[in-house]
Amino acid sequence: MKVLVADKISPKGVAYLRQQPGFEVIEAYGSSPEKVLELVKDVHAIAVRSETKITAKVIAAAPLLKVVGRAGVGVDNVDVDAATERGVIVMNTPSGNTIATAELTFTHLLCGARPVPQAAASMRAGNWDRKSFSGIELLRKTLGIVGLGRIGSEVAKRAQAFGMRVLAYDPYLAPSRAKAMQIESVTLDELLQQSDYITVHMPLTDDTKYMIDEAALEKCKKGVRIFNCARGGIIKETALLAALKSGKVGAAGLDVYEDEPLAKDSEFRSLPNVVLTPHLGASTAEAQESVGIEIAEQIADVLNGGVIRNAVNVPSLDANTVKVLGPYIDLGTKLGTLVQQISPAQIDLLKITYWGKIVDLDANAITRSVQRGYLRRISGEEVNFVNAPVLLERLGVKVEVVKSTGDSGYSELIQVEAVGPDGAIYRASGTRMGKQNQARIVSVNGREVEVAAEGKLLVLENLDQPGMVGEIGTILGQDGVNIADMSLSRLIPGGTAYMVVRVDTEPSDNARKIIKGHPAIKQAKFVQL
Numbered sequence: 001m002k003v004l005v006a007d008k009i010s011p012k013g014v015a016y017l018r019q020q021p022g023f024e025v026i027e028a029y030g031s032s033p034e035k036v037l038e039l040v041k042d043v044h045a046i047a048v049r050s051e052t053k054i055t056a057k058v059i060a061a062a063p064l065l066k067v068v069g070r071a072g073v074g075v076d077n078v079d080v081d082a083a084t085e086r087g088v089i090v091m092n093t094p095s096g097n098t099i100a101t102a103e104l105t106f107t108h109l110l111c112g113a114r115p116v117p118q119a120a121a122s123m124r125a126g127n128w129d130r131k132s133f134s135g136i137e138l139l140r141k142t143l144g145i146v147g148l149g150r151i152g153s154e155v156a157k158r159a160q161a162f163g164m165r166v167l168a169y170d171p172y173l174a175p176s177r178a179k180a181m182q183i184e185s186v187t188l189d190e191l192l193q194q195s196d197y198i199t200v201h202m203p204l205t206d207d208t209k210y211m212i213d214e215a216a217l218e219k220c221k222k223g224v225r226i227f228n229c230a231r232g233g234i235i236k237e238t239a240l241l242a243a244l245k246s247g248k249v250g251a252a253g254l255d256v257y258e259d260e261p262l263a264k265d266s267e268f269r270s271l272p273n274v275v276l277t278p279h280l281g282a283s284t285a286e287a288q289e290s291v292g293i294e295i296a297e298q299i300a301d302v303l304n305g306g307v308i309r310n311a312v313n314v315p316s317l318d319a320n321t322v323k324v325l326g327p328y329i330d331l332g333t334k335l336g337t338l339v340q341q342i343s344p345a346q347i348d349l350l351k352i353t354y355w356g357k358i359v360d361l362d363a364n365a366i367t368r369s370v371q372r373g374y375l376r377r378i379s380g381e382e383v384n385f386v387n388a389p390v391l392l393e394r395l396g397v398k399v400e401v402v403k404s405t406g407d408s409g410y411s412e413l414i415q416v417e418a419v420g421p422d423g424a425i426y427r428a429s430g431t432r433m434g435k436q437n438q439a440r441i442v443s444v445n446g447r448e449v450e451v452a453a454e455g456k457l458l459v460l461e462n463l464d465q466p467g468m469v470g471e472i473g474t475i476l477g478q479d480g481v482n483i484a485d486m487s488l489s490r491l492i493p494g495g496t497a498y499m500v501v502r503v504d505t506e507p508s509d510n511a512r513k514i515i516k517g518h519p520a521i522k523q524a525k526f527v528q529l
């Protein structure tokens with residue numbers, strides 16, 4: 001397994017990767033985009049911070065790539081959609097740098113109140129100027145926090161300790177959570193109108209881009225102080241520059257920029273009421289050690305076939321969930337594969353119904369396994385838990401999940417139905433049972449059967465007439481095919497019967513032809529699970 005460490009992460013993280021048996025680690029920092037394309041051609045994993053851009057082109061150039069690990073929070077330097085489509089897991093380390101970034105934000109807040117960097121620069125230049133650098137206090141001022149997540153909440157605690165009134169705007173936050181933190185939850189307009197200090201702590205998304213623009217700044221108090229240690233582009237830089245020059249904004253503290261590195265001739269660099277840092281939020285010894293080790297462990301887990309943690313494009317499963325859901329994940333794959341092979345090539349809908357204790361669990365992983373199973377023979381080994389939903393969507397197949405509290409007759413049951421464009425439904429259901437908790441198929445197309453959910457199956461629909469089992473057995477026997485298991489089902493005597501035959505080896509083309517051509521056989525499908 002080859003791992004490319006493309007940005008500088010903690011040496012302890014790199015050492016952890018090197019210690020893994022069979023791992024080869026390449027450290028290459030600050031490579032040009034062209035060099036990155038060359039480096040990734042045979043790697044299975046890439047570790048990054050915010051510098052190296054993992055574009056769609058990079059992902060396309062890395063055919064063996066399984067995982068991109070971000071030692072930090074923001075994954076905006078990774079083309080997550082392109083990774084998802086290729087089935088590449090993207091993971092981050094969400095909490096390791098929270099305190100570091102909250103503390104840097106608070107440092108900026110203090111520097112916005114007291115121009116320490118400016119005074120220090122003046123001292124360094126040999127001056128003794130006591131008039132130009134007086135400030136204001138934080139006590140009893142109002143701080144508006146936009147985005148009350150991990151970092152925003154830690155900034156809030158520090159502001160409260162300094163005697164500030166704290167307002168927050170976060171549309172996704174339960175009001176009870178803000179209340180528990182003694183923070184006033186307000187609208188964005190209220191926050192803009194009432195705050196003396198404003199700090200933003202959300203990801204850059206289509207919704208948050210330029211959230212603080214000319215119109216938003218217009219609503220603010222004159223002299224408001226503004227801080228961004230989240231992502232460049234949440235605050236519109238041209239609007240902020242104009243407001244700083246006009247005096248509408250009294251001071252600003254920025255750690256992140258619309259374009260990084262910040263241009264040498266950026267106007268921000270020359271404004272006296274602005275303090276700039278070069279994206280240092282996560283740059284503490286503690287945070288780097290924490291996120292570096294964490295991402296190394298997460299990458300090793302994925303490459304060693306273990307649990308997936310902190311993935312941003314696939315449901316993460318902890319060891320306990322894997323223990324409970326694991327057997328059903330496998331069954332889901334088998335049912336998806338089975339239904340694909342008994343249904344027409346084009347379907348409109350894949351409907352998955354759960355009964356039993358699965359209903360109370362997060363069944364997302366099983367649902368993805370059904371999708372993966374359905375696609376396995378269509379999209380080959382390229383399909384996995386990450387890209388299965390995207391690939392199905394691209395085929396125009398909708399997915400519906402039903403959790404039923406009704407009685408299925410089994411303690412747990414999964415039913416997978418494929419609905420064709422003509423409304424015809426093809427279905428199979430399965431459970432796990434017996435001493436060995438074996439996966440069993442318990443119905444096919446509404447008929448009760450019972451065979452192990454593994455290996456090769458012949459699914460036959462035939463006239464219910466004497467001698468059918470013998471005839472099929474003879475055809476297979478003459479073909480040298482041994483029957484491992486068999487299940488028969490019919491609704492009424494003399495009607496249509498179902499026969500599911502599990503065989504040890506694949507019947508020859510000739511044997512299949514004979515079975516299909518038998519006058520009493522209406523349908524014959526050969527299924528490989």
Ligand SMILES: NC(=O)C1=CN([C@@H]2O[C@H](COP(=O)(O)OP(=O)(O)OC[C@H]3O[C@@H](n4cnc5c(N)ncnc54)[C@H](O)[C@@H]3O)[C@@H](O)[C@H]2O)C=CC1
Pocket residue numbers: 072073074075094097098101146147148149150151152169170171172173201202203204207208229230231255256279280281282283
């Ligand atoms: N400067 C640096 O070096 C660092 C920057 N960051 C950045 O800080 C930001 C926040 O990180 P965390 O607190 O860990 O993330 P988080 O996910 O814990 O918090 C983000 C919060 O923003 C809220 N939010 C989302 N959309 C919103 C909207 N339209 N309006 C208001 N609130 C919205 C979410 O509900 C959530 O509570 C991220 O962009 C991250 O990349 C993180 C670490 C270091």
Ligand SMILES: O=C(O)C(=O)COP(=O)(O)O
Pocket residue numbers: 049050051071072073074075097279280281282283
């Ligand atoms: O974790 C984040 O989102 C950060 O912005 C930290 O970036 P860095 O790892 O210091 O390049």
